[in-house]
Amino acid sequence: MSTTDKTILTRRTLLRGTAAGATLLATPYFFTKGAYAQDFCNMPTGDTVTLGFNVPQTGAYADEGADELRAYQLAVKHLNGEGDGGMMNTMSPSALKGNGILGKKVAYVTGDTQTKSDAARASAKRMIEKDGAIMITGGSSSGVAIAVQGLCDEMGVIFMAGLTHSNDTTGKDKKRYGFRHFFNAYMSGQALGPILAEEFGSDRRAYHLTADYTWGWTQEESIKNATENLGWETVEAVRTPLGAGDFSQYITPVVNSGADVLILNHYGKDMVNSLTQAVQFGLREKQANGKNFEIVVPLFSRLMAQGAGEAIKGILGTTNWNWSLQDEASQAFVKSFGQEYGFPPSQAAHTCYVQTLLYANACETAGTFLPTEVISTLEGFEFDGMGNGPTLYRAEDHQCFKKVLVVRGNENPESQFDLLKVVKEVAREDVTYDPSIFGGELGPNVVKTC
């Protein structure tokens, strides 16, 4: 037995050595050569340019994801000169010609993030490594957006964030290759604060229920800061797991906590569930400290309002954009989207459409797809006619600054989409902040070859 073992051992060593040797030899030359012989990652060489749309198609944010995908497809159509052009006609300044980007026809690939960082990164990697996508865009969860943004920055592919509201996306975790058009939790706090004081007075006691991840944390912090500056007191801030479903165990303690305002830092299905349950518990009919009990949902979206139904009526919150806006650009977009799909776009669809156009425009302006040049063009880019009034892509943190809408759940909706009523359009100056407050670093603007 021992003799056979010995022969096996030596053979094994030999075989393993051979395998390892072959691996090492094959590694550098064989396959890397063709893939990396380019000036920058996924330089478009043919007559098309590929964009990667990475959205949640399954899971808690699937509704948002589906709407985002619709907007992307519409944007591609418009960029290729099909359809009525939508906001391409209202954007200023604009270098877009309606013949693709830099004369190359726009093609796209799609992927499912499953609202999971792992799956989202795998999907983005496929787009970059296999499909040759030159730009990745999408999201609908800040956790996912931050994870994909990090990946894109490593690989040298520009990431145009979709719906992500956490301060971290352009704060602590900001990246040179990442850009966000959507507003953030800090801006929500700044915009909402004065309205809350106006409506509810300045001696309120607030109770927070917060989704336990990056977006929830930063929103809780931002709203807390904003309301405490008004003179409000924070009774307690409770973290709830994402996708909890049943919030009754978190809502019961609110009743006897001595609080008179409940702030729900929830989004998507979580918000639909927690708000509906809070209303069912009769919180809104309650009196506390001699005042009417109030509920606030700092980040609102029409899709969520649709889910929450009756419960949404009269609730205050903020939103990035709403289809009922009357400016020319918003109208053009709503018309174009409505003709294509038969219903108005959500704020998620709006921000994704705008991001795609902004990227295309930056390429046209720079005259190249070279990411470093596109980044420099986007940094500090000042534009208008995209539905949010004059907007600035700030160079320091790649965050867009524009007006923020404070909205209220519509008491008497005229249609099934007429769910949010704009209370106030808070001016851009009032929500602008110093980029250094969140820390983080963009990193160098250098070319990477995947």
Next chain:
Amino acid sequence: MRKIAISDGDIQVSTRQLPPEGPEPKPITPAAKDWMLFLGFAATVLTMPIWLQPLGAAYPDLLQKFAIFGIFAIGFNILFGLTGYLSFGHAAFLGVGSYAAVWSFKLFTMNVLPAMLLGVLVAGLFALLIGFISLRRAGIYFSILTLAFAQMSYNLAYSVLTPITNGETGLQLRGNDPRYIDRAFGVESVGLPQTNLFGIDMSGYPGFYFCAAVLIVMFLIAMRIFRSPYGLKLRAIKSNQNRMAYTGFNTRPYLLGAFVISGMYAGIAGALLAVTDPLAGAERMQWTASGEVVLMTILGGAGTLIGPFLGATIIKYFENIFSALNEAELASAFSFLPPPLQEFAVTIVNPFVGEGWHLTLGVIFMVIVIFLPGGLVEGFRRIGRLFRGRSGKRTASQAEVQPAE
């Protein structure tokens, strides 16, 4: 102690005479056949970038996933395939391995070897703890216990242990991580550092070849375990644990050993996930991930050497390629048909691709479980037998007799 040693020898002899894979044609000895299998496996894995090209799967990230989940499934098979103990919580070890590896990157160095070592050790310890408790029960109770532990780990990672795991956002590298060892050697990088093996970046194809090399070594180890007296004892536990206990074996240490080994395999896989992409998220530990490895193993063929890797490859292929097909691509694929037929074909196929890829996978899984209970490997064997004709029939009848003894 001594008694066990003697029976070791006895069983060893019987392996040589009656290899469990069925009798071989005379000129090729079982050992030689194993080496051929191993070499074939190594060659297949290393040439994946070439022969997967026509299937649209030859890009580094997916190839890395093939290798990594292959390791995961091979390790799972050591427990499930040999002992028949169905663990529904193996993703917990995968996740723990990932977290440990990312922490190694954050605290010590961007070199991948310490990260993998730490990943394996931590996953092994974790498996020892969970296995020690769960293995007090067998069958469905064991499955439920492991499932419960894994789900507990997932929830801990998701919310309670946020300072260690960074919750839903996932544990990521930062520019200002301490990285004491790298700093001590004066290694500085612009932007985020890359994981490396003594200077070779572990992303893209080098990352795949590293994973492939680890997979080949892990396959070899699994093969040695399968062919060893220890592996035979694990099989004995599967066929009749009571009878084995009557012959004087305490089965629990063997089971625990198998559990820890497969946990360490999962730890390696988890660490490799972090090596190729330095991010660890709690969803890696979710029960769906645990279920996935069970699917992989059964799809390929539980208890076979090559089956789990096959299953892992197929599931990952579906997840990444099928899920990305959209209507436009389908339309162009069917463009050779006249327009009405093309539309019809697209309508029929569309629910099975894109977000419906689970549906296709489910159908394939059902077909395989119903018609090929031994997984794809059994399918290949049947095809092989068809070609071998009469001599094949003889082998088949003998193989059927074997379990009865």
